[in-house]
Amino acid sequence: MLITSAKEVAELPNLKAVPSNYYVDNHHNYSLPAAIIDTNDDDDSLIPIIDFSLLSSEDPHQLSKAIQDLGRACQHWGFFMLVNHGIEEGLMEELIGVTNEFFLMPEEDKWKYKGENVFDPIKYGTSFNYTSNETNFYWRDFLKLSLHPQFHSPDQPNNFREVLRDYCDKSRKVARMLLSGISESLGLEKELMEKSLDLDSGFELLVANYYPACPQPELVLGLPPHSDFGLLTLLIQNDVGGLQIQHNGKWININPIPNSILVNTGDHLEIFTNGKYKSVLHRAIVNKEARISIGIANCPAMNAIVSPADSPLIQNERLPPLYLPKEYREYVEMQQTKPLDGKSCLDQIKINSPSKML
Numbered sequence: 280m281l282i283t284s285a286k287e288v289a290e291l292p293n294l295k296a297v298p299s300n301y302y303v304d305n306h307h308n309y310s311l312p313a314a315i316i317d318t319n320d321d322d323d324s325l326i327p328i329i330d331f332s333l334l335s336s337e338d339p340h341q342l343s344k345a346i347q348d349l350g351r352a353c354q355h356w357g358f359f360m361l362v363n364h365g366i367e368e369g370l371m372e373e374l375i376g377v378t379n380e381f382f383l384m385p386e387e388d389k390w391k392y393k394g395e396n397v398f399d400p401i402k403y404g405t406s407f408n409y410t411s412n413e414t415n416f417y418w419r420d421f422l423k424l425s426l427h428p429q430f431h432s433p434d435q436p437n438n439f440r441e442v443l444r445d446y447c448d449k450s451r452k453v454a455r456m457l458l459s460g461i462s463e464s465l466g467l468e469k470e471l472m473e474k475s476l477d478l479d480s481g482f483e484l485l486v487a488n489y490y491p492a493c494p495q496p497e498l499v500l501g502l503p504p505h506s507d508f509g510l511l512t513l514l515i516q517n518d519v520g521g522l523q524i525q526h527n528g529k530w531i532n533i534n535p536i537p538n539s540i541l542v543n544t545g546d547h548l549e550i551f552t553n554g555k556y557k558s559v560l561h562r563a564i565v566n567k568e569a570r571i572s573i574g575i576a577n578c579p580a581m582n583a584i585v586s587p588a589d590s591p592l593i594q595n596e597r598l599p600p601l602y603l604p605k606e607y608r609e610y611v612e613m614q615q616t617k618p619l620d621g622k623s624c625l626d627q628i629k630i631n632s633p634s635k636m637l
């Protein structure tokens with residue numbers, strides 16, 4: 280079957296209505312959770328804002344407060360805005376610019392990166408995940424790149440590789456610093472996570488999303504509700520909002536804040552913390568203007584076995600392990616080939632709680 284990108288559909292001459300195979304109602308595999316979409320500005324402003332520079336403060340009180348704030352944001356929201364992260368605004372803008380140029384290239388130049396398998400290091404595609412046999416589509420095109428342990432980049436546009444390498448080296452340092460702060464926030468020794476999940480060989484996947492301008496945004500979704508695999512995702516975006524996250528049973532709009540990085544905790548941080556830090560469902564709506572977002576998922580090493588941390592602070596008689604150990608690679612395979620049902624993949628490895636079994 281010839282696949283058409285969402286951008287090609289959006290650019291059909293005289294397109295006034297969205298083709299019906301993009302209608303969100305047609306996705307029979309899952310139903311949207313009954314929740315209120317809250318567009319209230321007060322709620323938007325509630326997303327925690329973490330000042331990265333305070334995580335290296337020399338003032339012990341400031342440092343310990345910054346670590347506590349980080350832990351609280353992961354526990355109560357699973358999402359936070361990171362400011363003062365030290366990555367130059369110009370570099371972030373350049374990455375968004377070259378990514379936009381990639382999506383503006385002729386279709387045949389992009390489809391040469393189609394890829395066939397879950398672990399192909401460079402993949403261009405459309406909708407949620409073209410490895411599952413979708414017949415109804417999401418209003419989104421994507422480019423997925425494996426960045427670590429081996430770095431992969433398309434050759435075009437010309438300076439894409441160079442800009443990406445610079446950004447991803449800097450983003451990795453920020454992510455590692457956050458992960459060690461997160462270990463500390465749990466009372467664990469700083470290095471426990473990096474050692475047990477072999478983060479020096481950690482897998483990193485970049486997902487660039489292009490949501491074309493849509494004539495009827497209310498009828499479609501850019502991305503269905505999902506949680507991210509990995510430990511932490513760091514996401515930058517242009518100034519067109521569209522991300523919604525589940526919080527206290529509602530969908531909350533997250534408006535972009537200039538020069539910030541949106542961070543969320545992924546499935547493997549939920550597993551490692553034995554459920555204390557939640558991997559939160561989120562989705563993307565679309566707009567009459569095109570939107571770009573670029574996330575990097577920072578993950579355990581492919582052959583690491585992920586389980587709740589081996590520490591009495593994380594699992595003990597009162598807190599039995601809630602998740603089955605699983606090799607990271609197997610989890611990714613399972614997630615990438617699982618049918619869409621609006622539920623997190625974590626459900627498949629949750630151990631039934633004793634109260635359920637009584």
Ligand SMILES: O=C(O)CCC(=O)C(=O)O
Nearest residue numbers: 486488507522563572574
């Ligand atoms: O576009 C966004 O803001 C969200 C993207 C996302 O959730 C993803 O790529 O996993």
Ligand SMILES: [Fe+2]
Nearest residue numbers: 505506507561
């Ligand atoms: Fe996501």
